[in-house]
Each structure stands twice: as structure tokens, then as C-alpha cells.
Amino acid sequence: MTLPPEELLPTTRRALLHRLAVGQADGRTPSLVGAVVRGGRLVWADGRSMIDGHSPDADVQYRIGSITKTFVAVQVMRLRDEGALDLADPLDRHLPGTGAGALTIAQLLGHTSGLASETPGPWWERTPGTLRPRLADVLDEPPVRHPAGRRFHYSNPGFALLGALVSQLRGQPWGDVLHSEVLAPLGLARTTPLPRAPHAGGFAVHPWADVMLPEPLEDTGVMAPAGQLWSTAADLSRWAAFLAGGAENVLRASTLAEMRRPASEPDDDEVDESDDWSAGYGLGLQLRRHDGRLLHGHTGSMPGFLAALWVSERDDVAAVVLANATSGPPVGQIAADLIRIVTEHEPRIPEPWRPLPAADPELLALTGLWHWGPSPHLLHLRADRGLELIPQGQTGGGSRFRAEADGTWTGLNGYYAGERLRVIRAADGTARHLDIGSFVFTRTPYDPNADIPGGLAPDGWHTY
Known part of the structure; x- marks a missing residue:
């Protein structure tokens, strides 16, 4: 029987569910949702829950944390493609007065700006954004921890600055621009800055006992571009398909390919003896090698939530995993495993070879x-x-x-x-x-009839 291209075999679906179930049980998370995209379509989604007979589906919202950064990066690259900015521009050229204006937009996108990883206290993810009403409040003193452009150093405040840059150049709040230019055109109706029912509650699970503690769900204010968004497995599957192939009304595929290129050398602990690397960062996208394949996407965490989205361009497969626990399930590993399961059970069938339509x-x-x-x-x-x-x-x-x-x-x-x-x-x-x-x-080694730079020895090739 020939299956439609979007269908997965029963054995594949069971293996995916098994991996999800193991992830929920071993990770001790109240719920875990997974989804797989192949050929640009959602082909599998399921969930596991601590509640008997109830599993969250692909339409339940979870907080996605730093996957939000991929949306911000797309907004910035749209501005670049329009000619509104250059990635080499210092931030001050478009957003003066931040205290970090000498840093370039490319450095902020690729986390090579040297900015501090976090804001001054209190911990921004668990406290209301009203404690940081101004953009200047997200930068510590001094704001830079490393020389700009020298090394990768992940910075949440850096993406708050990029979100403010988008607002400045568009003349609208960051979230409004995101909705009109990205979310609505791609049909991501269930991706929002604040939760909308049905949505999961966020919990911390005690490390040594099977008990839980609700986590606060705060609006992070000016830090929102670093990790505010809520989304669903279905919406993130559409986002994964976009990150794989682009959409002319949002961002072309060639720009997304540019975002996938490493923006900096990996840290020393990411380089093995063969000078290979296992993890890196592009322009707003994380890069990871897993089971011999290169993945791009992002992971995310906020108090009460974990998220992961990976795309394997080579296999034309992507996966999304969402959990409502502060820590526990290795969502990035699980998402990578979902891709592996699909590619091992149902390897991609290559297009048939065809001769060129004409031969010059x-x-x-x-x-x-x-x-x-x-x-x-x-x-x-x-x-x-x-x-x-x-x-x-x-x-x-x-x-x-x-x-x-x-x-x-x-x-x-x-x-x-x-x-x-x-x-x-x-x-x-x-x-x-x-x-x-x-x-x-x-045509031949050092052909004497060609214009060889430096010329050739008069006696040509011979033995000594």
C-alpha cells in the first residue's frame, strides 16, 4: 500500500510515543507534548500527562522561553533585507542611549557582543517587568563581560535590546510588530505574549520528592523579546517548517540559510580532538550536531516550562517538545531523538535522478x-x-x-x-x-601553456 506523504508508519508512531512517554516519566514533568514535521507538514503529535486519561494536545499553550529569540531574529533580518539597517551597524545608529551602543547588531544576534548573560537582580524571569520599566534597567554596570566580537557569551539582555530596536524602527511595540509581520502571515494564531486558554500551568518539581510547586507566570516587560512568548506544538510545527524553507511574505529561504551559519567559533569545551564542534550559534539560531546530523532551531526555558525545536535540513524533518516543569526532562535531547526515530524508521527517499533538460x-x-x-x-x-x-x-x-x-x-x-x-x-x-x-x-599539472603565477622552472618536470 502506498501511503500519502504526510503519513507515518504505525511502528514509527509507536516509537515516537514511547520516547515521549519515557521522557515524561523519567523527567518527572506534569506533562510533555511532542510533534514531528516532515515535508513541511505536521505528521505526528501526542502528549503524556500525570493525569490518567488526559493528555495535552498540540493546541495547548506552553511558555517557550528562548525560542522567542528566533522570532526576534527573523524580525531583525526582515529589517536588514529591507535596507533599514546593516548587521555591521552599531546599535547607537538606530537605538541611541542604551549604554551598549558601540555593539553591532550582528554581535547581539550571535551572542558575541560580550554583554552580561542576565540583568541586574532580582531574577527577571520570576519577577514582574514593572521592576525594570526602562531599557537601561536590563543592563548591569559595567554591561560588557568580554571584548566584543571575541567569543560566544549568551546574553538575554542583548535580545531585549534587539526587540527595542525593532520597536524603534517600526514605531510600534515589539509584540504588535511581531503579530502583524510574522505571526499573522504564517497563521500562528496560538502564539501570543501572554497565555490564552487552554494553556498549561508551570511547576517546579522537587528534586528529591514527588511533589510540585507552582511557578509564578510573570509578564517580563522590556525583557519580553528574550523569552516571553507562549505557543503550541501545532504553531511551533508551522514555525519549524518556516525556518526550514522560508516564506516570501515573511523572510526568504536564503536569509534563513544565512542565519544558520555559525556566527562565532565554539568555546574550547565544544571542540573535540578532530577540531569538530558539537554546538554553536548562528544569527538567532542554535546549532547542534546529533547522531551525525546538523540541527538548527532553539531550546527555551522559563520558570515552570521547557521547550525545544530542532530542524534537520538534510532529512526534511523537524521536532518540537514542550514541558511544564522548570527542570527535569531533557527536551532538547528528546526533540533530537524524535528526528532520529523518524529518519531511522523511514529514511528520506531521494528524488529520482534525471538528466539535464539540455546540454550545452x-x-x-x-x-x-x-x-x-x-x-x-x-x-x-x-x-x-x-x-x-x-x-x-x-x-x-x-x-x-x-x-x-x-x-x-x-x-x-x-x-x-x-x-x-x-x-x-x-x-x-x-x-x-x-x-x-x-x-x-x-588541464595538466602546471600546464606550461597556461599563465602560471610565478612561472615554471625551464627544465620542467624531471627526477633528481
């Missing part, structure tokens, strides 16, 4: 073996006249190139990202060599 003889003649000095590379012709250059027998990945109208190609990734590939032709029109940012690629 001039481009076909470019394909095959080229050499940068003595290093061999293979040049492949891809769709839309694109090229891909892949090193042979060496470390390092290849680079893809986009065809331009002027007959050159622009690098899209890897070492040659942004660099121009030009074909240098002989008098008879044949390709003599390739020039990529001054690197010369020839």
Missing part, C-alpha cells in the same frame, strides 16, 4: 579533470548551468558555483564562496585555464 557543448567541454598546481580536481556540470569543483584524493569538500549572466560563475560555499570563476580561453576559443580568485586551474 561549450559547458560539457569544461567538465572533467583540472589541476590547481599538482592537485587534481573534477569539474561537474549541474542544473541551471551551475558548476561544482571537487578535489580528488584530498581533504576538504568541493565548491558549488552559480552561473552569472556575464559568463562567469560565483562560488556558493566552501573556500570559494563569493569568489568568481572565469574561463580563460585561447585564441581558438578553447578553454586554456580556469581562474578562481587568482588561482589558476589547468
Whole structure:
């Protein structure tokens, strides 16, 4: 039987429910909701609860904490794409008088500003925002803990500043701008700054006894952009689908891809012996490696609540997990496990190979073996006249190139990202060599008929 693309197999659904049930029981949380998105659609959602016969569904609101930051980041990138700001702009250019105006917008988005992690006391997450009526109240003295641009240091006040930046440039409160420009266009009707029924209550669970304590549900005021929002598993599934593919009326996919690139080097404790990294941060998005796949999204916590949203671009699968406990269930791990379960039980079926719709003889003649000095590379012709250059027998990945109208190609990734590939032709029109940012690629190693930088020894290749 051929299943519709949005359907999961019964064995997959049971494995997902089992992981959710183990997470709720072992994590000792009053309730736990999970959801999976595949192909941009919600394909599974379920919940587990301490109350017999009652499980929260995908329409119950939970506080999502720092997942709020992903919404703020999208707002800022919208302003960038419109030309209202540049990520290299100092904050003072658009929002003067904060006391942190020399920091750039990119540094705030990527948590490389060096700002303190938290506000001055009392703890902002458990106290009313009226205790911090002014934006200046969210910054400690001195506000900066590290030199700007030097290292990753997570900062909640930094995103309060970004929310204020959005308000300043739009001339409206941050939450109103979020609703009109992001939430409403994407149909996120159950994502709100304050809770709306049905919603979960937040609890602290005693670490050594099976008893609970209600947590206060405060309006955090000017700190709202750091973690105020409430949402549902269904709404966050739509948000995950957007983060994976974009939406032209909100933010294009290429900008979201830019947000997924690491904004800074990982801390030393995130680097293993192979110089790989397990966790990082882009522009408002967390990055994590899990089971050999790269995930992007965000986790979140507020007193009484935990949340996680991860997207695996490679697998076209995303997962959301929400809990109403201050601590306990490892929601980030559970969400990553939900993605793993789907990809292991039902691996993505690749699109069938198809030949190019047309073959340009001039481009076909470019394909095959080229050499940068003595290093061999293979040049492949891809769709839309694109090229891909892949090193042979060496470390390092290849680079893809986009065809331009002027007959050159622009690098899209890897070492040659942004660099121009030009074909240098002989008098008879044949390709003599390739020039990529001054690197010369020839058909044979150090071809004497090509213009090799530095020239060649007159006696050529020989033994000693």
C-alpha cells in the first residue's frame, strides 16, 4: 500500500510515543507534548500527562522561553533585507542611549557582543517587568563581560535590546510588530505574549520528592523579546517548517540559510580532538550536531516550562517538545531523538535522478579533470548551468558555483564562496585555464601553456 506523504508508519508512531512517554516519566514533568514535521507538514503529535486519561494536545499553550529569540531574529533580518539597517551597524545608529551602543547588531544576534548573560537582580524571569520599566534597567554596570566580537557569551539582555530596536524602527511595540509581520502571515494564531486558554500551568518539581510547586507566570516587560512568548506544538510545527524553507511574505529561504551559519567559533569545551564542534550559534539560531546530523532551531526555558525545536535540513524533518516543569526532562535531547526515530524508521527517499533538460557543448567541454598546481580536481556540470569543483584524493569538500549572466560563475560555499570563476580561453576559443580568485586551474599539472603565477622552472618536470 502506498501511503500519502504526510503519513507515518504505525511502528514509527509507536516509537515516537514511547520516547515521549519515557521522557515524561523519567523527567518527572506534569506533562510533555511532542510533534514531528516532515515535508513541511505536521505528521505526528501526542502528549503524556500525570493525569490518567488526559493528555495535552498540540493546541495547548506552553511558555517557550528562548525560542522567542528566533522570532526576534527573523524580525531583525526582515529589517536588514529591507535596507533599514546593516548587521555591521552599531546599535547607537538606530537605538541611541542604551549604554551598549558601540555593539553591532550582528554581535547581539550571535551572542558575541560580550554583554552580561542576565540583568541586574532580582531574577527577571520570576519577577514582574514593572521592576525594570526602562531599557537601561536590563543592563548591569559595567554591561560588557568580554571584548566584543571575541567569543560566544549568551546574553538575554542583548535580545531585549534587539526587540527595542525593532520597536524603534517600526514605531510600534515589539509584540504588535511581531503579530502583524510574522505571526499573522504564517497563521500562528496560538502564539501570543501572554497565555490564552487552554494553556498549561508551570511547576517546579522537587528534586528529591514527588511533589510540585507552582511557578509564578510573570509578564517580563522590556525583557519580553528574550523569552516571553507562549505557543503550541501545532504553531511551533508551522514555525519549524518556516525556518526550514522560508516564506516570501515573511523572510526568504536564503536569509534563513544565512542565519544558520555559525556566527562565532565554539568555546574550547565544544571542540573535540578532530577540531569538530558539537554546538554553536548562528544569527538567532542554535546549532547542534546529533547522531551525525546538523540541527538548527532553539531550546527555551522559563520558570515552570521547557521547550525545544530542532530542524534537520538534510532529512526534511523537524521536532518540537514542550514541558511544564522548570527542570527535569531533557527536551532538547528528546526533540533530537524524535528526528532520529523518524529518519531511522523511514529514511528520506531521494528524488529520482534525471538528466539535464539540455546540454550545452561549450559547458560539457569544461567538465572533467583540472589541476590547481599538482592537485587534481573534477569539474561537474549541474542544473541551471551551475558548476561544482571537487578535489580528488584530498581533504576538504568541493565548491558549488552559480552561473552569472556575464559568463562567469560565483562560488556558493566552501573556500570559494563569493569568489568568481572565469574561463580563460585561447585564441581558438578553447578553454586554456580556469581562474578562481587568482588561482589558476589547468588541464595538466602546471600546464606550461597556461599563465602560471610565478612561472615554471625551464627544465620542467624531471627526477633528481
